[in-house]
Amino acid sequence: MHSQTLAAPNPCSEWRHQVRVVVDEHVAPGADACDRDARISPHALDVAAREGWWGAALPVDVGGTGRDWVDVSALHEEVGRGCSSLRSLLTVHTMVGHAIDRWGTDAQREQWLAQLATGATLGAFCLTEPEAGSDAAALSARAERVRHGYRLSATKCWITGGLTAGLLLIFARSPSGICAFLVPAESVGVTRTPVAGLLGTRASMLAEVVVDACEVPDTALLGPDGFALATVITGTLEVGRLSVASGSVGIVRACLQAASGHAARRSCAGGTLKDQQLVRRMLTDMVVDARAGRLLCERAARLKDTGDPETVMATWIAKYHAARAAARAAGDAVQIYGARGCVTGASVDRYYRDAKVMEIIEGSTELHQVTIADDADRQMSGCAP
Amino acid sequence: MPTTTEDIRDFIHAKFPHVTIADEEDIFGLGFVNSLFAMELVMFLEGHFGFRIGNEDLELSNFRTVVAMERLVVRNVPAAA
Numbered sequence: 001m002h003s004q005t006l007a008a009p010n011p012c013s014e015w016r017h018q019v020r021v022v023v024d025e026h027v028a029p030g031a032d033a034c035d036r037d038a039r040i041s042p043h044a045l046d047v048a049a050r051e052g053w054w055g056a057a058l059p060v061d062v063g064g065t066g067r068d069w070v071d072v073s074a075l076h077e078e079v080g081r082g083c084s085s086l087r088s089l090l091t092v093h094t095m096v097g098h099a100i101d102r103w104g105t106d107a108q109r110e111q112w113l114a115q116l117a118t119g120a121t122l123g124a125f126c127l128t129e130p131e132a133g134s135d136a137a138a139l140s141a142r143a144e145r146v147r148h149g150y151r152l153s154a155t156k157c158w159i160t161g162g163l164t165a166g167l168l169l170i171f172a173r174s175p176s177g178i179c180a181f182l183v184p185a186e187s188v189g190v191t192r193t194p195v196a197g198l199l200g201t202r203a204s205m206l207a208e209v210v211v212d213a214c215e216v217p218d219t220a221l222l223g224p225d226g227f228a229l230a231t232v233i234t235g236t237l238e239v240g241r242l243s244v245a246s247g248s249v250g251i252v253r254a255c256l257q258a259a260s261g262h263a264a265r266r267s268c269a270g271g272t273l274k275d276q277q278l279v280r281r282m283l284t285d286m287v288v289d290a291r292a293g294r295l296l297c298e299r300a301a302r303l304k305d306t307g308d309p310e311t312v313m314a315t316w317i318a319k320y321h322a323a324r325a326a327a328r329a330a331g332d333a334v335q336i337y338g339a340r341g342c343v344t345g346a347s348v349d350r351y352y353r354d355a356k357v358m359e360i361i362e363g364s365t366e367l368h369q370v371t372i373a374d375d376a377d378r379q380m381s382g383c384a385p
Numbered sequence: 386m387p388t389t390t391e392d393i394r395d396f397i398h399a400k401f402p403h404v405t406i407a408d409e410e411d412i413f414g415l416g417f418v419n420s421l422f423a424m425e426l427v428m429f430l431e432g433h434f435g436f437r438i439g440n441e442d443l444e445l446s447n448f449r450t451v452v453a454m455e456r457l458v459v460r461n462v463p464a465a466a
Contacts, residue, residue, distance in 0.1 A: 103440060137420075224443035230423035231443050238424070307432040309396075309425035371421070378401055 015067070016074040022051055028082035028254075034203035035085065035350045038196070040164075044086050048119060053079070055117030057094050057239075058101055062109065063117035069301035073246040077294065080247025081254045084354035085203035089122065091243040092160045095236045096123025096169045099180065103223035103232055108182065112167060124165035124185075125240070126156040126209055127233065134367045136233050141172035141211070143179055149218050150174065152181060152189075154211040160361075162192050162207025169222070170211060171233060177226025178233070181216055189214030200353035237362060238312060241319045242300055244362045248322035249293035251355050255326075255333035256286040258348050263336055273336060282332035289325035296321055313375050320368035323358040330355035389434070389465045390455045396429050397451070408451040423448060430454060436461045 058064025080087040115121040132138040141154030263274035296318035303311035330352040334341035
């Protein structure tokens with residue numbers, strides 16, 4: 001009971017409690033098997049649909065559950081506590097839904113949002129390329145103008161949910177600049193190849209997506225023509241960043257729960273591991289990191305709910321803290337487990353591998369260090385052009 | 386009562402307190418703002434002046450200068466003139 005109190009740092013909303021119960025019953029128990037099989041189970045996908053998780057951030061009038069960002073953050077934290085791969089699928093799907101909700105025309109909203117809200121169609125966010133990762137402006141995908149539409153050519157890699165998605169949000173450079181396109185995954189010219197041998201989030205159905213002279217109509221263009229970098233890409237990555245930050249807090253809590261349980265059971269020097277001060281230091285860091293991470297995520301989400309521009313940096317700060325905290329907590333959890341933690345299926349091995357991914361996706365830790373320091377520099381010590 | 390122009394100036398000044406930016410100066414041409422700041426500008430204008438910037442208005446030229454942003458606001462919210 002004591003460890004459960006620690007693992008759930010703040011007062012729990014009814015929504016969070018509801019999600020937590022479902023995650024404990026239906027998501028967490030199968031997560032190691034999903035990791036081993038490198039695919040998310042149909043059961044986990046069904047549960048997410050049944051619970052309205054796919055459409056949590058979408059308005060009620062299009063079939064979503066109309067949750068605010070504080071609730072969406074809580075959802076992604078709880079799911080991330082159970083299974084980072086499922087959380088990753090929720091992340092990219094939520095990003096695509098948000099992009100259409102925010103920048104879509106009435107016709108695009110009509111065409112896509114209802115099926116995204118139920119999870120009947122899953123979305124994937126196709127930005128990264130072999131030579132363009134954190135630097136999205138460097139993308140080389142092309143969108144040529146053709147009669148009544150565009151011809152897209154792109155190679156997109158590390159596409160989370162790329163294998164399961166029915167709708168791809170693809171970014172490419174047109175004559176007017178970087179644009180976003182809504183492309184059904186079954187379109188002629190689209191090929192998806194599974195990516196095997198992943199370190200972490202192994203069940204996130206990763207694909208390489210090759211788009212070879214795929215023709216889409218004018219109506220596939222999402223958002224402003226040529227200005228997607230500062231709008232659709234940046235705005236959607238903000239949603240992804242909040243989700244990854246929240247999911248990382250979930251990893252910290254999962255580590256705390258596992259490690260404190262093991263430390264209490266494992267005999268050591270006439271007592272148990274938890275009697276060791278160095279082990280207590282590790283558990284203390286997990287407690288504090290979980291609490292701080294949740295507060296940072298909640299702040300970013302609240303600012304997003306009120307449309308406050310401060311949400312941008314607040315989200316970067318939350319993700320920076322939470323991803324690093326997850327990596328620390330997972331390293332310590334494996335350490336506390338010892339050899340038992342170095343085996344596939346121990347759960348802490350999965351947290352360890354998944355946590356490393358959190359430091360890379362939605363902006364690497366180093367990109368966060370540069371961005372957060374630049375922001376501080378602008379505000380505090382003058383502006384170096 | 387502060388004007389639309391002053392409100393926009395104040396927002397930019399709060400983000401860049403050590404730089405003086407003239408109303409006609411190209412903010413993006415100064416070399417230290419990025420897509421994150423562009424997003425912050427959009428959020429500020431929408432939230433502060435209470436309107437949604439349509440896709441047709443989401444282009445860099447509408448955000449390059451204080452004057453351009455003021456024109457964008459007034460076009461969408463005539464009461465802000």
